[in-house]
Amino acid sequence: MQKKINTDEDTHLKLMRLLEQHPNITQRELAEQLGVSLGKTNYCIKALLDKGWLKIQNFQDSKRKLAYAYLLTPQGMVEKSAITVRFLQHKMDEYERLRLEIESLRLEVSAEELSQSKSGML
Numbered sequence: 001m002q003k004k005i006n007t008d009e010d011t012h013l014k015l016m017r018l019l020e021q022h023p024n025i026t027q028r029e030l031a032e033q034l035g036v037s038l039g040k041t042n043y044c045i046k047a048l049l050d051k052g053w054l055k056i057q058n059f060q061d062s063k064r065k066l067a068y069a070y071l072l073t074p075q076g077m078v079e080k081s082a083i084t085v086r087f088l089q090h091k092m093d094e095y096e097r098l099r100l101e102i103e104s105l106r107l108e109v110s111a112e113e114l115s116q117s118k119s120g121m122l
Contacts, residue, residue, distance in 0.1 A: 008044075009083050011036065015044050016080045019054065019070040045070070053079050 011034065018025060018033055025033075031041040048054035053076030057069040072080065 008047075010087065011040075011044055012048060013080065013083045013087055015041075015048065016053070016072060016076065016083075020072055020080070023069045023071055024067070025070070048076065051079070052076070 014034055015030065018030060022029075027041050027045065028038060030045075031038045034041060036044075045054065049056065053073055055071050055073055057071065058067070
């Protein structure tokens with residue numbers, strides 16, 4: 001069985017995907033896109049920096065005084081791929097469990113409907 005993806009990994013994956021697509025995005029915009037607080041966004045960015053998965057470029061000449069570009073490092077790209085594989089496997093396992101539960105419920109409903117129609121005929 002695959003390792004279950006945790007919420008931090010889920011947030012890190014979403015964060016890395018956003019940063020890869022929009023390297024000049026602000027932390028406030030990231031927080032909004034992720035649906036988390038600005039503090040949690042900052043915490044996650046720092047965690048990715050500490051792990052060596054992300055680097056930041058500061059543009060001091062920018063009109064925006066604190067303009068940054070967030071870039072995934074080669075190690076960050078590898079980790080993003082590994083997390084994506086775990087996430088995909090987790091979702092596929094979840095889908096299979098739901099598919100089986102839905103099929104079981106359909107059989108249960110069909111059996112109840114059959115039972116009710118037989119008892120109504122008597």
